[in-house]
Amino acid sequence: MNYFLTFLRMGYDKKSHWENVFSNKNLTDVSWFQEVPITSLTFIRSLNLPKTAQIIDVGGGDSYLVDYLLKDGFEHITVLDISEKALEKAKERLGESANKIEWIVSDITEYQDSSKKYDVWHDRAAFHFLVENGQIETYLSIAKTNIKNEGFLSVGTFSEQGPTKCSGLEVKQYSEESMTDKFKENFEKIRCINENHETPFKTVQNFTFCTFQRK
Numbered sequence: 001m002n003y004f005l006t007f008l009r010m011g012y013d014k015k016s017h018w019e020n021v022f023s024n025k026n027l028t029d030v031s032w033f034q035e036v037p038i039t040s041l042t043f044i045r046s047l048n049l050p051k052t053a054q055i056i057d058v059g060g061g062d063s064y065l066v067d068y069l070l071k072d073g074f075e076h077i078t079v080l081d082i083s084e085k086a087l088e089k090a091k092e093r094l095g096e097s098a099n100k101i102e103w104i105v106s107d108i109t110e111y112q113d114s115s116k117k118y119d120v121w122h123d124r125a126a127f128h129f130l131v132e133n134g135q136i137e138t139y140l141s142i143a144k145t146n147i148k149n150e151g152f153l154s155v156g157t158f159s160e161q162g163p164t165k166c167s168g169l170e171v172k173q174y175s176e177e178s179m180t181d182k183f184k185e186n187f188e189k190i191r192c193i194n195e196n197h198e199t200p201f202k203t204v205q206n207f208t209f210c211t212f213q214r215k
């Protein structure tokens with residue numbers, strides 16, 4: 001009841017929402033679950049980067065991308081998420097290997113450490129939760145600061161044919177054009193695709209996935 005009153009007074013608390021999701025749902029009980037994050041992996045593999053490349057999965061949650069990147073031999077992987085619980089679950093699954101990963105609990109729009117620059121910034125279904133212009137501008141500025149010159153950015157969001165909500169929260173949908181337009185000041189488009197993601201409940205969500213290179 002107290003939470004509900006606070007919610008009404010202050011708007012929803014993003015962090016509590018996500019801690020609650022990851023505390024109460026299993027990996028395979030969420031719509032975004034993927035056994036193999038094939039689009040993301042195909043993109044990262046296509047870059048033929050050295051194994052020393054700095055890769056960050058923004059809003060990575062407890063997804064399997066990090067497991068595959070480790071198997072591919074990448075040595076400098078970071079997973080950032082607003083939910084501590086999500087990262088705990090991923091760490092638990094990975095066991096000893098979790099020590100090879102840098103785990104960061106942060107709202108990406110409040111992330112202020114610019115000491116490390118990334119060769120690859122990956123974001124599947126986190127950016128689209130930013131619905132206010134101010135938050136989006138902050139994200140773009142943080143991505144610009146933290147991605148190396150000529151580094152790569154891969155962003156997947158719901159498309160204009162996709163759902164309007166994810167995990168009960170409003171999302172901003174993007175087409176190839178609107179996403180390219182959003183990032184164009186500092187990033188050159190490499191390519192965009194639309195693809196259907198089949199959820200564990202057998203529903204279909206259409207995504208726009210774009211990859212860019214930092215100018």
Ligand SMILES: C[S@@+](CC[C@H](N)C(=O)[O-])C[C@H]1O[C@@H](n2cnc3c(N)ncnc32)[C@H](O)[C@@H]1O
Pocket residue numbers: 014018032033034058059060061062063064080081082083086106107108109123124125126129166167
């Ligand atoms: C729909 S899930 C996608 C998880 C993962 N990227 C995947 O593809 O399986 C969204 C993720 O973004 C995280 N998230 C949402 N808003 C965030 C923010 N402002 N900063 C950092 N992480 C955020 C959530 O905690 C959650 O793990």
